[in-house]
Amino acid sequence: MVKNAKKTENKIKKISLKKRLGILLLKIFLVIIAITAVYCIYLDQQIRDRIDGTVWELPAAVYGQIIELEPDENISKDDIASILNGVQYRQVLVATRPGEFVVNDDNIEIYRRPFNFPDAQEPAFRTKITFSQNRISRITNIETGRNFGLLRIDPKLITMIHSPNNEQRLFVPLKDFPDSLIQTLVSTEDKRFYQHDGISVYSIFRAVYSNLISGRTVQGGSTLTQQLVKNLFLTNERSYLRKIREAYMAIILDSRYSKERILELYLNEVFLGQNADQEIHGFPLASLYYFGRPVNELTLDQQALLVGMVKGASVYNPWTKPNNTLERRNVVLKLIEEQGIIDDELYQLLIQRPLSVLPKGGVISPQPAFMQLVRQSLREQLGDQANYLSGMKIFTTFDPVTQNAAENAVTEEIERLRVLTKKSDLQTAVTIIDRKTGEVRALIGSADPHYAGFNRALYGRRPIGSLAKPPTYLTALSLPERYQLNTWLDDKPLTVKMDSRTVWQPQNFDKQYRNKVMLVDALAKSLNIPSVNLGMAVGLDATEKTLLSLGVPKREIKAVPSRFLGTLELTALETAQMYQIIGNTGKKSSLSALRYVLSDKGQLIYQSYPNSQQVVSAQASYLTTFAMQQVVNYGTARSLNNNYSSAHLAAKTGTTNDLRDSWFIGIDGKDVTVIWVGLDDHKPMALTGSSGALKIYQTYLSQHTPQPLVQAKPSNINMVEIDAQGNWQCNGIGVRTLPAWTADKALLCAGFNQVPRENVPENDAPSWLKEMFSL
Numbered sequence: 001m002v003k004n005a006k007k008t009e010n011k012i013k014k015i016s017l018k019k020r021l022g023i024l025l026l027k028i029f030l031v032i033i034a035i036t037a038v039y040c041i042y043l044d045q046q047i048r049d050r051i052d053g054t055v056w057e058l059p060a061a062v063y064g065q066i067i068e069l070e071p072d073e074n075i076s077k078d079d080i081a082s083i084l085n086g087v088q089y090r091q092v093l094v095a096t097r098p099g100e101f102v103v104n105d106d107n108i109e110i111y112r113r114p115f116n117f118p119d120a121q122e123p124a125f126r127t128k129i130t131f132s133q134n135r136i137s138r139i140t141n142i143e144t145g146r147n148f149g150l151l152r153i154d155p156k157l158i159t160m161i162h163s164p165n166n167e168q169r170l171f172v173p174l175k176d177f178p179d180s181l182i183q184t185l186v187s188t189e190d191k192r193f194y195q196h197d198g199i200s201v202y203s204i205f206r207a208v209y210s211n212l213i214s215g216r217t218v219q220g221g222s223t224l225t226q227q228l229v230k231n232l233f234l235t236n237e238r239s240y241l242r243k244i245r246e247a248y249m250a251i252i253l254d255s256r257y258s259k260e261r262i263l264e265l266y267l268n269e270v271f272l273g274q275n276a277d278q279e280i281h282g283f284p285l286a287s288l289y290y291f292g293r294p295v296n297e298l299t300l301d302q303q304a305l306l307v308g309m310v311k312g313a314s315v316y317n318p319w320t321k322p323n324n325t326l327e328r329r330n331v332v333l334k335l336i337e338e339q340g341i342i343d344d345e346l347y348q349l350l351i352q353r354p355l356s357v358l359p360k361g362g363v364i365s366p367q368p369a370f371m372q373l374v375r376q377s378l379r380e381q382l383g384d385q386a387n388y389l390s391g392m393k394i395f396t397t398f399d400p401v402t403q404n405a406a407e408n409a410v411t412e413e414i415e416r417l418r419v420l421t422k423k424s425d426l427q428t429a430v431t432i433i434d435r436k437t438g439e440v441r442a443l444i445g446s447a448d449p450h451y452a453g454f455n456r457a458l459y460g461r462r463p464i465g466s467l468a469k470p471p472t473y474l475t476a477l478s479l480p481e482r483y484q485l486n487t488w489l490d491d492k493p494l495t496v497k498m499d500s501r502t503v504w505q506p507q508n509f510d511k512q513y514r515n516k517v518m519l520v521d522a523l524a525k526s527l528n529i530p531s532v533n534l535g536m537a538v539g540l541d542a543t544e545k546t547l548l549s550l551g552v553p554k555r556e557i558k559a560v561p562s563r564f565l566g567t568l569e570l571t572a573l574e575t576a577q578m579y580q581i582i583g584n585t586g587k588k589s590s591l592s593a594l595r596y597v598l599s600d601k602g603q604l605i606y607q608s609y610p611n612s613q614q615v616v617s618a619q620a621s622y623l624t625t626f627a628m629q630q631v632v633n634y635g636t637a638r639s640l641n642n643n644y645s646s647a648h649l650a651a652k653t654g655t656t657n658d659l660r661d662s663w664f665i666g667i668d669g670k671d672v673t674v675i676w677v678g679l680d681d682h683k684p685m686a687l688t689g690s691s692g693a694l695k696i697y698q699t700y701l702s703q704h705t706p707q708p709l710v711q712a713k714p715s716n717i718n719m720v721e722i723d724a725q726g727n728w729q730c731n732g733i734g735v736r737t738l739p740a741w742t743a744d745k746a747l748l749c750a751g752f753n754q755v756p757r758e759n760v761p762e763n764d765a766p767s768w769l770k771e772m773f774s775l
Contacts, residue, residue: 198254391600438589524635653689662692
C-alpha cells in the first residue's frame, strides 16, 4: 500500500511539473506574442511616420532661366539650336519623343518636354519655330496648327543645394518613369515582386543554395521591398538580427502600402553612385548625372546600365570602372531578352552600343560663383526661411549657354596670358548681365571657374582704371548747353600741386599730348588729361551724384581728382550695374539672380518683378554709349571691329597704375559683360585692358555671337554732320556724323557750344584747379 501510494504521489508530481512547465511555456509564448505585437506596432508606426510624412530631406533644386520665345524676336535659328543644346535637347533627323528637335532650312521643330512651370504644368507637345532673316516669324503647335504668342522651354537643372544629410535626390512620381525601366528593374532584381508579400522564401532558399555551392556569398535573397527597408530604416550592418528586422518590416510595408507606392519609393531612393562627397540617390538624378537627360528619355541600353548599378554602384560605376559596367549592362540586357521583354535582334543591337556616359559631374555643375550670389539673394529675399530650403524649387536667371562660353574663354585665355606674363597665379572675374533687365546670366569668380573659394566677381574690390571715365562724360553730356560729343577738351601737360609736399602730374598712357581733342575722341582713345579736365570742369559733386545714381556705393567715392582716372574701387558686379544703366539709356534695373522660388509643396513664395527706373538722362546715356561704340570703331578696343563691326558693340578698356589691373566692359544688344584680370597680391602683371581682359572677351564672342546693339533714340537727339574743326554742318557735307542733344537744330548750326576755353600754359594748372586747391 505504501509503495502504491508513493507511485501515485510521484505520478501526481510529474503531472504537476508538466502542467507547471506547460503553463510557463504558455506564458513565455504569450509574452513573446505580446512583445512581438508591441514590436510590430512600434515598427508599423515607424514605417507610417516615415512613409506618410517626410520620406526624405530633399535638396533644393536650382534651375536656370526659363527660356521664353516670341514671334518677331530678333534671334536666329542657330541661336535657338544653341539654346536647346544648352538645356540638353538632342538634335535628330525626326523628333519622335520629348527632348528632341530637328533643324530644317527655315524652321526648327521641337518636341518640347512636359514641365511644371511656376505658374502652370504644361504637357509635352510638338512645335515649329519659323524664321525669316534671323528673326522668329511664327511659332506653331504642330498638332493643332494654332500659333503661339509665347513659347516656354523648360529650364536646365543647374545644381542642387544639398540637404542636411548630404544626399542628392530628384523626386519623380511613378507615372513619369518609363514602363521599360520598371520592367527591367523588376526582372533583374526581383522577378516575383508582384507575387510575394515583402519577402520571397523562394529567393532566400535559392540564394542560400547558390552560396553553399560556391562556398561564398554570390547571391542575395533580398526583395526590392527589403532593399527599400534597409535603405530607409536600417544600416548596412551584417547580422542575423538586422536581417530578421528587415524581413519583418518588409512584410509590414508590403501589407500597408501598394506595390506601386513601394516601387515609387525604391526608384527614387536607390543608391546609384557618388559625385565628390555627394551621394547620388534615385534613377531620376542618376539619369541626369550619367546621361544628361530626364529619366523618361533614357534608351533601353541606358536603362539597363542604371539597373545594373543597383547590384553595386561602386563596382559597376561607368566613370571609374567602365569595363565592369559594360559587362554588367549586357548581362541585364540578356536577362530581359530571355524574359521576352526585348527580342534577340534588339538585344544584339543594344549590346554593341558604347556606354556613352557624360564626364564625371554630368550636366549638373556646382556653379560655385553663381550659387554664392543665389544664396546671398535668398537670404535677402526670404530672411530666416533661407535657412531651410529642403524640397524647394529655385528658378534663377542663369543662362547655361552664356556661362559655358564664358568658362571656355576664361580657361583658354588665362592659360595663354599666364604664359605671356609668366604669372602662374593670374586671376580673373567675369560678370555677364542682361542689358535691359539686369538679370545675371553668368558669373565666374576665379581663373578656375569651378573653384568654390573666394569669389572675385562678388567680393574682389579693385581700382577700375579707365572704366571710371564714362560716368564723367555722362555727367558732362547731361549739360547739353555746355557739352556735346564735338566739344573740344584740352590735352596738354598738367601739373597740380595738391598740398605743400604733393604734386600730381597725370599723363596720357602713350605719354603724348594733342593740344586739344574732341570729347568723343577723348573717350574713344581713353585719354587721361582731357578726362581730368572734363571731370573737374563739371565738378566733383556733380560726378559724385552721377556715380550714386549708377549704383556706386557712397563709401567708395573719394573727393579727389584721381577718381576720374580710376582710383574708384568696385567689384565686377557693381561695375556691371553701372554699365547696365548707361547701356540701357539711363534706366536702372537692379541686378537679380532669382526669378521664382517654390516651396516643397509647390507654392510660390517669391517672385521677382523686373522693372526699370530712369535714374540718369536718357539723352546723355545715349550719347555716352555712342561714344563707347567709337571705342570699338577706332579706339582702344578697335580689334573687335575686325569680326564684329555689324554688331555695333560698345566697349571700354581699363588699366590701372603700373599695369596692376586689366579691365574690359563690352555691351551688345543683349548683354553687358565685365571682365577683370589681375593678381590677388596687387602686383604688376604687365597687361593693359586691351592686352588682357579684352582677349577673354574676344574668345567669349567667338563662341557666343553678340546681338547687334541698336539704341532707341531718345527725344531731342539729332544726327548732325561736323567738319574737321568740329563745327556742325547743317547744310553741307561734313567729315563725321555725330548725335547731338538739342530741341532746336538751328542752335547747333550757330555753334553755341564751340567757343574753346582759353589756352592753358604748359605745366600750369587751369583756373578751375587753382580755385579748388587755392593755388
